[in-house]
Amino acid sequence: MSDPDVVVVGAGGDAPALAWRLGQQGIDVLLLEAGPFHGNEQFPNPHSERGNAASASTEDLSGDLLDQQFTAREGDMGSPVDGKLRWGPADAERAPWARTVPQTGVISQVAGVGGTTLHYYGNHPRAFVPSVDQQPHWPIDYADLVPYYQHLEAVHPVKPAPTTPKAELFFEGARRSGYDLTTGLNVEDEGYRPFPNAIHQPDESLRRDGDYDGDFRDVSGDTLACHEHQGGPHPRGADFEDRAKRGSLTSLVPKALATGHVEIRPNAFATDILTRAGPGPLEACGVAYRDTWTGRTRRVFADCVVLAAGCIETPRLWLNSGLPDDGWVGKGLTTHHFDFVSGTFDSDTLEELIGQRKVEPHQGQAAGSRLDVPGKGGIAVNTFAPGITASVMFSESVDGFAFENDTTGEPWDTQGRVTGTKLKEEMSDYRRMLTLICHTDDRPRQDNGVTLDEATEDEHGPVARIDWSPHPEDDERRDDLARRASKLLDEAGANHIHRAGAAPIFLHLQSSMALGKVLDSGGEALSVDRLFVADHSALANGVGGANPTHTGQALALRTAEHLAERYFDGVADPIPANPTPASADD
DSSP states (O other): OOSOSEEEEOOSSSHHHHHHHHHHTTOOEEEEOSSOOTTBTTSSSTTTOOOOSOBOOGGGBOHHHHHHHOOOOHHHHHOTTTOSSSSSOSOTTSOOOOOBOOSSOEEOOOOSTTGGGGSSOOBOOOOOHHHHHSSTTOSSOHHHHHHHHHHHHHHTTOEEOOOOHHHHHHHHHHHHTTOOBOOSSSOOSOEEEEOEESBOOOOGGGOTTSOOOSOGGGOOSOOOOOOGGGTOOOSTTOOGGGOSBOOTTTTHHHHHHHTTSEEEEOSEEEEEEEEEOOSSSEEEEEEEEEETTTOOEEEEEOSEEEEOSHHHHHHHHHHHTTOOOOSOTTBSOBOOOOEEEEEEOOHHHHHHHHSSSSOOTTSSOSSOEEEEETTTEEEEEOOOOHHHHHHHHHTOBSSOBGGGOOOTTSSSSEESBOOHHHHHHHHHTGGGEEEEEEEEOOOOOTTSEEEEEEEEEETTEEEEEEEOOOOHHHHHHHHHHHHHHHHHHHHHTOSEEEEOOBOOEEOSOBOTTOBTTTBOTTSBBSSEETEEEOSGGGSSSOGGGSOSHHHHHHHHHHHHHHHHHHHSSOOSSOOOOOOSOOOTTO
């Protein structure tokens, strides 16, 4: 596509939603993606050779290639250095791309078509209602998002996660802790519920009361094999679009390509936003990008430009392009200030509560149950594979070593880093362990965000520098959630509870190019015409601590309609507006 109407930087979690909606209007869209395109016959060996330049047809999508490329092995898929799902070039022989993180912390992102939804857990809760309507950050109302939520919930689809034994254990702890079951999708009050997940429901033959002794390749839908973090390749042998986990690669990308108006060009790292003088502010008119295999730089011109490279690279590209900065570009970054709390259970207790003598973390979806606490954040079952569990749960604490910490008066027994023989002992109990993640409702602050590290350049210019530290109020919320998680585990019967005191993990990133600060209410830049942002950086805050994918994609659909209305011929059959406040059950 040499002359698109719209050029989009990024083809990650949110951009395919925008491209699909624009393509439905007959608007020609070119997506430039820095990473590889998996499962595509135009790129049969995406980590060893360049392949062709682009893909514009669903005929290119291949389930057989996904089976070959997504092995589900923890190191092969998820290693941040040389795994297939890393932030780096497709060429497996080259190092990851650099970022500067002055404080303790780790960035967990994926380059490639589908972006970080390649290794996300498929969690699609809506934003907490008070985080939009009762926090001062949003220039729109929660009700404005509801029709887009509903649209996505139908097309992915989004359904409550099946209740597996580890979820039964979590729910029992929540009930004993005094929480009620939440039955609606619009969360306003405290309560527990199955996670609303974009993962196909499991085959009926896999029900716990069934008698299945076949091969997992014989089932459709979710195999309950807990491989979401390794790409979610199941069920093996399924067509590309029939994979259970509905990440953008397998759910939204095929829909976008099927419009006949969308082309995706992987291995294309954007380096400059092209502008021209307009009647008022500057106007965006194109993008310069670098082929990550050949090093050749090209330009593509379009009527509008959309940035969807994520909360780090979108502001980096803006700043490297020398665009206006009013003090909020890259700022206001939120991360959900994670912490982890685990409980180890006696086998007799487990048999009494869930009918089996081990929690078996690998049984069921990686995150299938949650507790919502509006104003504080959320708590969810978080099943990492053993290697990552050993790391984030026991080895990457900022609270020192566990043997140094006095936990007298705390609801957890130990806190901090565990190493050596003690770490082996802890991990030997992995199959009797329930691990919970705390998602803190950290708020946007101008001190936190993304700038340029002028002292460190790669082939694409000065790299991004991420400065983030929690405000004391954020620490208080995280402590509150950790205490709630510990009480839940204790009420469920855990005989040992450990709090990680985790180092910052930059995984749930939001609000670095926020609506109401950098962007207007339609997602267009306040200082540059014809330039839009359609990724999580456009979210005005951390949506209360709910996983952000659902809201990012809903906002991308809404932004697509505003773009089409402002610069093309309007929107044919717009997603119906919701003129009244959303009810608790819709």
